[in-house]
Amino acid sequence: MESFFTHLGVWLGALFTFAIFSFLYKDNPFYKIAEQLFVGLSAGYWFVYTIYFILIPNLFDPLSQDLAHNWIKLIPAILGIMMLMRLIPSQEWISRFPIALIIGTTSGVFFMRYLKSDVLNQLTATMINPFTGNHWGEIIGSILLILGTLSGVIYFYFSKKHEGSFGVVAKAGIYFLMVSFGAAFGYTAMARISLLIGRLQFLLGDWLGIIPN
Amino acid sequence: MAGTRKDKQLDRRWIFLLIFMGVAIPLIFTIGFPIETTENVRLVNEMIDKTTKGSKVIMSFDYDPASKPELHPMGMAIMNHCFEKGLRVIVVALWPMGVQMAEEIFSDLTEKYPQVIYGEDYINLGYKAGGIVTIQAMGSNFREVFPKDMNGNEIDDFPILRGVEDFSNIGFIFSLSAGDPGIKQWVQVAHDKYGVPLSGGVTGVSAPAILPYVNEQKQLNGLLAGLKAAAEYEFLIETPGTATSGMDAQSIAHLIIIVFIAIGNITYWTTRKKVKREGEK
Numbered sequence: 001m002e003s004f005f006t007h008l009g010v011w012l013g014a015l016f017t018f019a020i021f022s023f024l025y026k027d028n029p030f031y032k033i034a035e036q037l038f039v040g041l042s043a044g045y046w047f048v049y050t051i052y053f054i055l056i057p058n059l060f061d062p063l064s065q066d067l068a069h070n071w072i073k074l075i076p077a078i079l080g081i082m083m084l085m086r087l088i089p090s091q092e093w094i095s096r097f098p099i100a101l102i103i104g105t106t107s108g109v110f111f112m113r114y115l116k117s118d119v120l121n122q123l124t125a126t127m128i129n130p131f132t133g134n135h136w137g138e139i140i141g142s143i144l145l146i147l148g149t150l151s152g153v154i155y156f157y158f159s160k161k162h163e164g165s166f167g168v169v170a171k172a173g174i175y176f177l178m179v180s181f182g183a184a185f186g187y188t189a190m191a192r193i194s195l196l197i198g199r200l201q202f203l204l205g206d207w208l209g210i211i212p213n
Numbered sequence: 214m215a216g217t218r219k220d221k222q223l224d225r226r227w228i229f230l231l232i233f234m235g236v237a238i239p240l241i242f243t244i245g246f247p248i249e250t251t252e253n254v255r256l257v258n259e260m261i262d263k264t265t266k267g268s269k270v271i272m273s274f275d276y277d278p279a280s281k282p283e284l285h286p287m288g289m290a291i292m293n294h295c296f297e298k299g300l301r302v303i304v305v306a307l308w309p310m311g312v313q314m315a316e317e318i319f320s321d322l323t324e325k326y327p328q329v330i331y332g333e334d335y336i337n338l339g340y341k342a343g344g345i346v347t348i349q350a351m352g353s354n355f356r357e358v359f360p361k362d363m364n365g366n367e368i369d370d371f372p373i374l375r376g377v378e379d380f381s382n383i384g385f386i387f388s389l390s391a392g393d394p395g396i397k398q399w400v401q402v403a404h405d406k407y408g409v410p411l412s413g414g415v416t417g418v419s420a421p422a423i424l425p426y427v428n429e430q431k432q433l434n435g436l437l438a439g440l441k442a443a444a445e446y447e448f449l450i451e452t453p454g455t456a457t458s459g460m461d462a463q464s465i466a467h468l469i470i471i472v473f474i475a476i477g478n479i480t481y482w483t484t485r486k487k488v489k490r491e492g493e494k
Contacts, residue, residue: 024229049309054342109345113401117432121405125428184421187439191283191417193466194440196236197459198282204240211240211458 014207017199148176228473235469239461246464248457253427254445256435257412260385261291266299268384269377273399274304274311276391280416281314284389286443286456287414288318291387294450296326296334300384301373304337305359307347307394312340312363314389332362332371339363344394348402352380380407385434388413396423400432410434414442 019034059077062070079101085094126149130142154166155173162170205213264270272292276284295302304315315337322329329335338359341347350358355377361367368374376382386403388411390396396413404411411432415423417439426432437446440463443456 025226053309053340058342113345113405117397117401117405117426121430121432122425122428125425125430125432128429180421187417187420189467189470190439190441190463193232193236193463194283194417194459196232196466197240197440197462200237200240200462201282201455201459204237 010206014203017203147172152176228469231469232466235465236462239465240458243458244461244465246461248444248448248460250445250449251442253424253435254437254442254449256427257291257387257437258294258435258446258449260410260412260434261294261298261300264298264300264384267301269301269303269373269382270295270384271303271305271386272315273307273386273388273390273395274315275307275395276314276389276416277308277310278314280391282455282459283416283440283443284391284414285314285318286440286454287437287446288314288389289321289454290443290446290450290452290456291389291414291437292318293322293325293452294446296322296329297450301333302335303373303377303383304335305351306340307344307398308391309340311389312337316363333373336368336371336373337363338368345398345402347394348398349406352402352407355379380409383409385410385412387411390415390419390423392416392419395419396426396433400426404432412436414438 016034016037019030022028023031059073062073063077079098082094083098085091126146128142128146130139130146133139133142151169151173153173155162155170155177157170160166201211204210272288272295274288292302304312304319306312306315319335319337339362341358343350347358356368356374359368362371380386380403386399386409388396388399390399390413396415399411399413403409412434413423414437420436420438423433423436424438427434427436437443440456440459443454444460447454447457
C-alpha cells in the first residue's frame with residue numbers, strides 16, 4: 001500500500017510539473033488548476049501547521065497544563081485576538097494597538113542588530129590594509145573593495161552636484177554598482193537553472209528512472 | 214528599411230525549449246566538466262575540518278521544498294562531512310518544513326553511518342517560530358526554547374544535549390538559508406552578539422546580499438552560494454551527489470544564455486546602426 005501511494009505521489013508530482021511548465025507555451029486550464037491547487041493546499045497546510053505546531057505547543061498546552069507559571073502567555077494571546085479584530089469592520093481600530101506594539105518592538109530589536117552587523121561591522125571590514133594580502137590577487141581585490149565602497153557611497157551622496165573630480169568618482173561608483181547588479185543577475189540565472197535541474201532530476205530520475213536518483 | 218522590433222524578436226518559446234534540452238540532455242548523457250573549488254567553499258570546508266572531534270554543532274534548516282534543489286545537496290554534503298569528522302549535530306529549524314528536510318538527509322545518511330545514534334550523535338529539535346527572537350533566546354537559555362525534541366521527548370533524556378545551556382559550547386553554527394528568517398539573523402545574533410563561529414549555504418538569488426558577511430570580521434566563515442558551491446563541496450569531500458550531476462546541465466544552460474545575450478546585443482547594435490544610417494539619408 002505504501003508503495004502504491006509513493007508511486008501515486010511521484011505521478012501526481014510529474015503531472016503537476018508538466019501542468020505548471022505548460023504555461024511557458026501559453027496560459028491554459030491545466031496551469032490554472034495546478035496553480036490554484038497549489039495555493040489552496042499551501043494555505044490549508046499553513047493553517048493546520050500554525051494550529052498544531054505553534055498555537056497548541058506554545059500557547060494552549062502551557063496554559064491548560066500550568067496556568068500559574070504561564071499566565072504571561074495570556075498577553076500575546078490577547079494581542080493576537082485584538083489583531084483579529086480587523087475582520088470586524090466596526091472594531092477594526094482595536095487591531096492598531098498590537099500592530100503598533102509589533103512595529104515598535106521590531107524597530108527597537110532590529111535597530112541595534114542592523115547597526116552593529118550591517119553598518120559597524122561592515123565598515124570595520126572595509127578598514128583594512130590592502131597591502132597585507134598573501135598574493136597579488138588578494139591585494140588587488142582589497143584595493144577594489146575599498147575603492148568600490150567609497151565610490152559607491154559617494155554616488156549616493158546627492159547634496160553636492162556630481163561634477164568635476166567628485167563627478168568622476170561618482171561615475172566610478174556607478175560602474176561598481178553595475179558590476180554588482182551583473183553579478184546579482186548571474187546568481188539569479190544560476191538559481192533559476194538550478195530549480196529546473198531539480199525538477200528534471202525528479203522527472204528523469206524518480207518518475208522515468210532514466211538517471212539514478 | 215530596417216524591420217520592425219517585433220520582426221527581430223525570436224519567439225521566446227524557442228529559448229525555453231533550448232534551455233530545456235540544454236539541461237535535460239547533459240543530465241542523461243554526462244559530460245563531466247571539471248569542478249574547481251573557490252575560496253568561500255574552501256573556508257567552510259576548513260572550518261569543519263578544524264573543529265575538534267566530538268564537538269557539538271548546530272545545523273539550522275531554514276528552507277522548504279521550493280529551495281530544495283539548491284540547498285538540499287549542501288545540507289547533505291555538510292552533514293556527511295560532520296558525521297565523517299565525528300561531530301555531533303544538533304538540528305533546529307526556523308522554517309517549518311526545514312524539519313522534514315533535515316530528517317530526509319539524516320535517513321539517507323544512516324546507511325552510510327550506522328554508528329550515528331539519534332540522541333547521542335544527532336538530534337532534531339524541530340521548528341520554532343520567532344526568527345531572530347528565537348535565536349536570541351537560544352543564546353541566553355537554549356533549553357527554554359527547545360525543551361523537547363521534534364518527537365516531543367524531553368531533551369534531558371538525550372546525552373547530546375547535556376551541558377548545552379546556550380551557545381557557549383557549540384563548535385559552530387551552519388545555516389541553510391532560503392530567506393528570512395535565516396542566515397542574516399544568525400549573523401546578527403549568533404556571531405555578532407555571542408561570537409559563535411558561523412557559516413552557511415544560501416540560494417543563488419540571495420547570495421549577493423549575504424556575500425558581504427564573508428569579510429575580515431569573519432561574520433561568516435565562508436559561504437556556499439547556489440548549486441555550484443554545493444558541487445564544489447561534494448568535490449572537496451569526495452562524495453559526488455545531485456549537485457555534481459547537475460553541473461554539466463548548469464554549464465550548458467549558462468552557455469546557451471550567454472550565446473543568446475550575445476546574439477541579442479549584436480542584433481540591437483546592428484539594427485541601431487542601420488536605423489541611424491537610414492535616418493541620416
